[in-house]
Amino acid sequence: MERRGLDAYGYVEREGSLGRVQGAFAPVVAAARGRIGEAYGQRLHSAYLHGSVPRGTARPGRSDLGLLLALHRECADEDRDTAEVLARGLDQDFAEIDGVGMLLHGKDTLLSERERYGLGWFLACLCTPLLGADLAEHLPRYRPDSLLARETNGDLATVLPRWRAGAQAASTPAEYRELSRDVSRHLVRTGFTLVMPRWGGWTGDLAESAEIFGRYYPERAAQMRAAAAVALDPAEDPAVLYTYLDDLGPWLADEYTARHGTKTPR
Incomplete structure (x- = not known):
C-alpha cells in the first residue's frame, strides 16, 4: 500500500528523525549540535535539522546540511554573522556535505499567526529537533489541502x-x-x-x-x-x-x- 506521509487522523507526519541520520552524517550532525550550542549560548531557544540528512536519504559528498535556528529574540546582524561562520566552518570541515543552509529566526516569528502556514508549517512538519525545546508543540497540525x-x-x-x-x-x-x-x-x-x-x-x-x-x-x-x-x-x-x-x-x-x-x- 502506498504510504502517504499522514497519521491515522489525516494530518501530515513529521518527515525526519535523528534515528534516520545515516552513519556517514552522524559526525557532522554531532559537530553542528556542539558548535551551535557553543556559538549562541543563552541566545538559542532551539535548533533543528531539515532536508535529506534527517530523512535518511542524503548522499555523502553530494547532499547539503539544512539547519534552522530559533533564537529567544529577533535576529541581529551579529547573529547572522555567527550563522555564516558556523555554516562555512561545517562545510569546510566535513567532506560528507556539499554546503550548509542555515535559517535563523526569532521564536516569536516562528510561532506567529502570519507564519502559521509558512515557517510554522516548515518547523512543525519538515524539521527534526536537534537542540532545545521543540516549538512544534505550540503549533497546529496540518492537512494536505x-x-x-x-x-x-x-x-x-x-x-x-x-x-x-x-x-x-x-x-x-x-x-x-x-x-x-x-x-x-x-x-x-x-x-x-x-x-x-x-x-x-x-x-x-x-x-x-x-x-x-x-x-x-x-x-x-x-x-x-x-x-x-x-x-x-x-x-x-x-x-x-x-x-x-x-x-x-x-x-x-x-x-x-x-x-x-x-x-x-x-
Whole structure:
C-alpha cells in the first residue's frame, strides 16, 4: 500500500528523525549540535535539522546540511554573522556535505499567526529537533489541502524575478550549480504541492514528488523528473537554469494560481 506521509487522523507526519541520520552524517550532525550550542549560548531557544540528512536519504559528498535556528529574540546582524561562520566552518570541515543552509529566526516569528502556514508549517512538519525545546508543540497540525498548498508555494510568480536576477548576475560554474539546485528543488516541491490535495498525502522526497506530479500532468512529467535529477546533481550549464526560468517556472506559476490562488502577503 502506498504510504502517504499522514497519521491515522489525516494530518501530515513529521518527515525526519535523528534515528534516520545515516552513519556517514552522524559526525557532522554531532559537530553542528556542539558548535551551535557553543556559538549562541543563552541566545538559542532551539535548533533543528531539515532536508535529506534527517530523512535518511542524503548522499555523502553530494547532499547539503539544512539547519534552522530559533533564537529567544529577533535576529541581529551579529547573529547572522555567527550563522555564516558556523555554516562555512561545517562545510569546510566535513567532506560528507556539499554546503550548509542555515535559517535563523526569532521564536516569536516562528510561532506567529502570519507564519502559521509558512515557517510554522516548515518547523512543525519538515524539521527534526536537534537542540532545545521543540516549538512544534505550540503549533497546529496540518492537512494536505488547498490552503496548505496556497500558503506554502503559492508565491512562485513573485520568486521568479529574483531567480532571473540571480541568473543574470551569476558567472561561475559554482554559482550556476548553486542556483540550479535551489531553483530545481523549489520547482519540484511546488509541482508536488500543486497536486498534493488531489493525491491526498505528503512526501518530502524529490524523486517521488516529481513522479506524483507526473501522474496529473503527464505532458510535463519528463521536465519535472529532470528537475528532480538536477536538484540532486546540480548543473553548471546556465541553459538548464534558463529552461526553468523561461518555461517550466512560468507555466507552473500560472497553473498554481489558477488552482490554489496566491499566497497571503507576508
